[in-house]
Amino acid sequence: MSTDEIISLDVGGTRFDTSRQTLLKDPNSMLAKMFDPESKMKPGLLRNGAYFLDRDPEWFRTILNYLRNGILLAETQKELMAILTESRYFGLTGLEEEVIARLEEESASSSTPFTPAVTPGSADTLKLNVGGRIFETTRSTLCKYPSSRISQLVQGLELKQTLDSDGNIFLDEDPRDFEYILRALRNSNGYPTTVPKETIDNVINLRDNLEIREIKFGYREKSDSYVSEYFLSATR
Numbered sequence: 001m002s003t004d005e006i007i008s009l010d011v012g013g014t015r016f017d018t019s020r021q022t023l024l025k026d027p028n029s030m031l032a033k034m035f036d037p038e039s040k041m042k043p044g045l046l047r048n049g050a051y052f053l054d055r056d057p058e059w060f061r062t063i064l065n066y067l068r069n070g071i072l073l074a075e076t077q078k079e080l081m082a083i084l085t086e087s088r089y090f091g092l093t094g095l096e097e098e099v100i101a102r103l104e105e106e107s108a109s110s111s112t113p114f115t116p117a118v119t120p121g122s123a124d125t126l127k128l129n130v131g132g133r134i135f136e137t138t139r140s141t142l143c144k145y146p147s148s149r150i151s152q153l154v155q156g157l158e159l160k161q162t163l164d165s166d167g168n169i170f171l172d173e174d175p176r177d178f179e180y181i182l183r184a185l186r187n188s189n190g191y192p193t194t195v196p197k198e199t200i201d202n203v204i205n206l207r208d209n210l211e212i213r214e215i216k217f218g219y220r221e222k223s224d225s226y227v228s229e230y231f232l233s234a235t236r
Contacts, residue, residue, distance in 0.1 A: 007035060008050035014057035015050055016064060025067045028125070029091045030138060041137070045187050052187075059086045063095070072098055077106060091125060091138055126154070129168040133175035141185050149211040177206045184215040192218040 007023060009016045023035045033041040034051075043051045053060070059082045066072050072095065074083050080099050087096040128135045128142070143151040153161060154169065162170045171178065180203045184193040195203050197219040204217060 009060075010047055010050035010052045011055050011057045011060045012053070014060075016057075016060065018064060018068070022064070022067050026092050026094060028093065031067075031090055031092075033136070040135075042183055042186070044183075055086065055089070056082070059083060063087070063090065063092070066092075066095055072102075074099075074102075077103070080106075089138075089140060127166075127168045129164045129166075129170045130173055130175045130178040131171070134168065135175070135178065135182060137182060137186075141182070144185050145212055145214050147211070148214075149209070173206055173209075174202065177202045180217065181206055181210065181212070181215070184217065185212070187215075192216040195219055 005020045006017055007020050009018070020035055023031045026032055027036075030041075033039045034043045045052045062072070062074055062079070062083055063086055072083070074080050080103055084096060084099045084103070087093075087099060125136060125138050126142075128137065139154060142154045145151055153171075162172075164170045177199065180193060180195050180199070184207075187193055193215065195217045200217055200219050207213070207215060207217070
Protein backbone atom coordinates (compact mmCIF):
# COMPACT_ATOMS: atom_id res chain seq x y z
CA MET A 1 0.00 0.00 0.00
CA SER A 2 1.45 3.33 -1.10
CA THR A 3 1.69 6.33 1.22
CA ASP A 4 0.07 8.32 -1.59
CA GLU A 5 -3.05 6.14 -1.44
CA ILE A 6 -6.23 8.13 -0.90
CA ILE A 7 -8.06 7.29 2.34
CA SER A 8 -11.71 8.27 2.87
CA LEU A 9 -12.92 9.05 6.38
CA ASP A 10 -16.48 9.53 7.60
CA VAL A 11 -16.12 11.78 10.63
CA GLY A 12 -19.43 12.28 12.38
CA GLY A 13 -21.27 12.08 9.04
CA THR A 14 -18.88 14.33 7.09
CA ARG A 15 -16.59 12.79 4.49
CA PHE A 16 -12.89 13.68 4.32
CA ASP A 17 -10.47 12.44 1.65
CA THR A 18 -6.78 12.56 2.40
CA SER A 19 -3.59 10.63 1.72
CA ARG A 20 -2.24 7.83 3.87
CA GLN A 21 0.97 9.89 4.09
CA THR A 22 -0.91 12.72 5.82
CA LEU A 23 -2.43 10.36 8.38
CA LEU A 24 1.03 8.94 9.13
CA LYS A 25 2.57 12.38 9.80
CA ASP A 26 2.74 11.80 13.57
CA PRO A 27 3.93 8.18 13.85
CA ASN A 28 2.94 7.89 17.52
CA SER A 29 -0.63 9.09 17.03
CA MET A 30 -3.76 6.96 16.95
CA LEU A 31 -4.37 7.94 13.31
CA ALA A 32 -0.91 6.78 12.27
CA LYS A 33 -1.35 3.47 14.05
CA MET A 34 -4.78 2.99 12.48
CA PHE A 35 -3.56 3.50 8.92
CA ASP A 36 0.02 2.26 9.01
CA PRO A 37 0.01 -0.97 6.93
CA GLU A 38 2.47 -2.52 9.40
CA SER A 39 0.43 -1.65 12.48
CA LYS A 40 -1.72 -4.20 14.30
CA MET A 41 -4.34 -1.55 15.06
CA LYS A 42 -7.26 -1.76 12.65
CA PRO A 43 -8.84 1.39 11.14
CA GLY A 44 -12.31 0.49 12.38
CA LEU A 45 -15.68 0.29 10.68
CA LEU A 46 -15.73 0.73 6.90
CA ARG A 47 -19.05 2.28 5.87
CA ASN A 48 -19.90 3.24 2.28
CA GLY A 49 -16.23 3.20 1.33
CA ALA A 50 -15.09 5.39 4.25
CA TYR A 51 -13.69 4.58 7.69
CA PHE A 52 -16.01 5.90 10.37
CA LEU A 53 -14.70 8.07 13.22
CA ASP A 54 -17.19 9.17 15.85
CA ARG A 55 -15.76 12.68 16.31
CA ASP A 56 -16.88 16.25 15.58
CA PRO A 57 -16.13 17.02 11.89
CA GLU A 58 -15.70 20.74 12.61
CA TRP A 59 -12.64 20.16 14.77
CA PHE A 60 -11.36 17.21 12.75
CA ARG A 61 -11.00 19.55 9.77
CA THR A 62 -8.54 21.60 11.81
CA ILE A 63 -6.71 18.43 12.89
CA LEU A 64 -6.41 17.24 9.30
CA ASN A 65 -5.17 20.61 8.03
CA TYR A 66 -2.56 20.64 10.78
CA LEU A 67 -1.30 17.23 9.64
CA ARG A 68 -1.23 18.47 6.04
CA ASN A 69 0.76 21.67 6.50
CA GLY A 70 1.94 21.80 10.11
CA ILE A 71 0.01 25.01 10.83
CA LEU A 72 -2.61 25.27 13.56
CA LEU A 73 -5.52 27.33 12.23
CA ALA A 74 -7.28 28.19 15.49
CA GLU A 75 -7.48 31.52 17.26
CA THR A 76 -10.18 31.71 19.92
CA GLN A 77 -9.97 30.02 23.30
CA LYS A 78 -13.03 27.94 22.42
CA GLU A 79 -11.33 26.64 19.29
CA LEU A 80 -8.09 25.94 21.13
CA MET A 81 -9.85 24.05 23.94
CA ALA A 82 -11.76 21.94 21.39
CA ILE A 83 -8.55 21.15 19.50
CA LEU A 84 -6.83 20.29 22.79
CA THR A 85 -9.51 17.67 23.46
CA GLU A 86 -9.20 16.22 19.95
CA SER A 87 -5.39 16.20 19.98
CA ARG A 88 -5.45 14.21 23.22
CA TYR A 89 -8.01 11.80 21.83
CA PHE A 90 -5.91 11.11 18.72
CA GLY A 91 -2.61 11.09 20.64
CA LEU A 92 -1.16 14.04 18.65
CA THR A 93 1.33 15.13 21.30
CA GLY A 94 3.03 17.77 19.13
CA LEU A 95 -0.28 19.48 18.43
CA GLU A 96 -1.31 19.17 22.08
CA GLU A 97 1.90 20.94 23.17
CA GLU A 98 1.36 23.74 20.65
CA VAL A 99 -2.23 24.30 21.80
CA ILE A 100 -1.18 24.39 25.46
CA ALA A 101 1.59 26.89 24.62
CA ARG A 102 -0.93 29.19 22.93
CA LEU A 103 -3.35 28.95 25.82
CA GLU A 104 -0.58 29.72 28.27
CA GLU A 105 0.42 32.78 26.23
CA GLU A 106 -3.17 34.05 26.31
CA SER A 107 -3.42 33.60 30.07
CA ALA A 108 0.03 35.04 30.85
CA SER A 109 -1.48 38.37 31.90
CA SER A 110 -4.41 36.75 33.69
CA SER A 111 -4.57 36.23 37.43
CA THR A 112 -5.66 32.64 36.78
CA PRO A 113 -2.97 30.86 34.72
CA PHE A 114 -4.06 28.12 32.37
CA THR A 115 -3.49 24.62 33.77
CA PRO A 116 -4.04 21.71 31.37
CA ALA A 117 -6.31 19.08 32.84
CA VAL A 118 -5.22 15.48 33.04
CA THR A 119 -8.12 13.04 33.10
CA PRO A 120 -8.35 9.23 33.27
CA GLY A 121 -9.65 9.28 29.69
CA SER A 122 -6.68 11.13 28.21
CA ALA A 123 -5.20 9.67 25.05
CA ASP A 124 -1.81 8.62 26.41
CA THR A 125 -0.75 5.31 24.96
CA LEU A 126 -0.13 2.22 27.04
CA LYS A 127 0.73 -1.42 26.56
CA LEU A 128 -1.39 -4.28 27.79
CA ASN A 129 -0.12 -7.84 28.20
CA VAL A 130 -2.97 -10.23 27.42
CA GLY A 131 -2.00 -13.87 27.76
CA GLY A 132 1.58 -13.09 26.74
CA ARG A 133 0.71 -10.92 23.74
CA ILE A 134 1.34 -7.17 23.91
CA PHE A 135 -1.41 -4.82 22.75
CA GLU A 136 -0.70 -1.11 22.34
CA THR A 137 -3.63 1.25 22.54
CA THR A 138 -4.76 4.43 24.27
CA ARG A 139 -6.05 4.85 27.78
CA SER A 140 -9.12 6.62 26.38
CA THR A 141 -10.02 3.53 24.32
CA LEU A 142 -9.79 1.18 27.29
CA CYS A 143 -11.69 3.64 29.50
CA LYS A 144 -14.41 4.29 26.93
CA TYR A 145 -16.97 2.86 29.36
CA PRO A 146 -15.90 4.10 32.81
CA SER A 147 -18.00 1.61 34.78
CA SER A 148 -16.52 -1.43 32.98
CA ARG A 149 -14.10 -3.75 34.74
CA ILE A 150 -11.34 -3.09 32.24
CA SER A 151 -11.67 0.69 32.70
CA GLN A 152 -11.46 0.36 36.48
CA LEU A 153 -8.48 -1.97 36.11
CA VAL A 154 -6.60 0.45 33.82
CA GLN A 155 -7.31 3.39 36.11
CA GLY A 156 -6.39 1.39 39.20
CA LEU A 157 -9.82 2.00 40.74
CA GLU A 158 -11.08 -0.64 43.19
CA LEU A 159 -9.38 -3.45 41.25
CA LYS A 160 -5.77 -4.40 41.95
CA GLN A 161 -3.52 -4.39 38.89
CA THR A 162 -1.26 -7.32 38.02
CA LEU A 163 1.88 -6.19 36.20
CA ASP A 164 4.30 -8.17 34.05
CA SER A 165 8.09 -7.90 34.29
CA ASP A 166 8.05 -4.82 32.02
CA GLY A 167 5.44 -3.00 34.09
CA ASN A 168 2.56 -3.62 31.68
CA ILE A 169 -0.91 -4.44 33.03
CA PHE A 170 -1.41 -8.18 32.67
CA LEU A 171 -4.70 -9.90 31.78
CA ASP A 172 -4.81 -13.67 31.95
CA GLU A 173 -7.12 -14.02 28.95
CA ASP A 174 -6.89 -15.42 25.42
CA PRO A 175 -5.29 -12.71 23.24
CA ARG A 176 -7.15 -13.97 20.15
CA ASP A 177 -10.46 -13.16 21.84
CA PHE A 178 -9.24 -9.87 23.32
CA GLU A 179 -8.30 -8.64 19.85
CA TYR A 180 -12.02 -8.47 18.99
CA ILE A 181 -12.81 -6.74 22.30
CA LEU A 182 -10.26 -4.04 21.51
CA ARG A 183 -11.55 -3.70 17.96
CA ALA A 184 -15.08 -3.19 19.29
CA LEU A 185 -13.88 -0.52 21.73
CA ARG A 186 -12.28 1.33 18.83
CA ASN A 187 -15.41 1.10 16.69
CA SER A 188 -18.19 3.65 16.94
CA ASN A 189 -21.10 3.08 19.28
CA GLY A 190 -24.07 1.14 17.99
CA TYR A 191 -22.26 -0.87 15.33
CA PRO A 192 -21.67 -4.57 16.03
CA THR A 193 -18.16 -5.87 15.43
CA THR A 194 -17.70 -8.86 13.14
CA VAL A 195 -16.41 -12.04 14.80
CA PRO A 196 -15.94 -15.49 13.23
CA LYS A 197 -18.94 -17.69 13.96
CA GLU A 198 -16.84 -20.33 15.70
CA THR A 199 -15.27 -17.71 18.00
CA ILE A 200 -18.22 -15.54 18.97
CA ASP A 201 -19.18 -17.44 22.15
CA ASN A 202 -15.68 -17.03 23.59
CA VAL A 203 -15.59 -13.34 22.69
CA ILE A 204 -18.97 -12.67 24.27
CA ASN A 205 -17.90 -14.50 27.43
CA LEU A 206 -14.78 -12.32 27.62
CA ARG A 207 -16.89 -9.21 27.02
CA ASP A 208 -19.10 -10.16 29.95
CA ASN A 209 -16.09 -10.98 32.13
CA LEU A 210 -14.68 -7.51 31.44
CA GLU A 211 -18.16 -6.05 32.09
CA ILE A 212 -18.37 -4.14 28.78
CA ARG A 213 -21.99 -4.89 27.99
CA GLU A 214 -22.22 -1.83 25.76
CA ILE A 215 -20.23 -3.39 22.91
CA LYS A 216 -21.98 -5.78 20.54
CA PHE A 217 -20.80 -8.58 18.29
CA GLY A 218 -22.19 -10.49 15.35
CA TYR A 219 -21.09 -12.85 12.61
CA ARG A 220 -21.72 -12.94 8.88
CA GLU A 221 -23.56 -15.94 7.51
CA LYS A 222 -21.63 -17.41 4.58
CA SER A 223 -23.06 -19.28 1.61
CA ASP A 224 -21.59 -20.68 -1.55
CA SER A 225 -22.26 -17.53 -3.53
CA TYR A 226 -22.22 -14.52 -1.24
CA VAL A 227 -21.59 -13.01 2.16
CA SER A 228 -24.71 -11.39 3.57
CA GLU A 229 -24.60 -7.64 4.23
CA TYR A 230 -26.40 -7.88 7.56
CA PHE A 231 -25.40 -9.18 10.95
CA LEU A 232 -27.27 -12.12 12.34
CA SER A 233 -28.32 -11.61 15.92
CA ALA A 234 -25.61 -13.14 18.02
CA THR A 235 -25.55 -10.91 21.07
CA ARG A 236 -26.80 -11.70 24.52
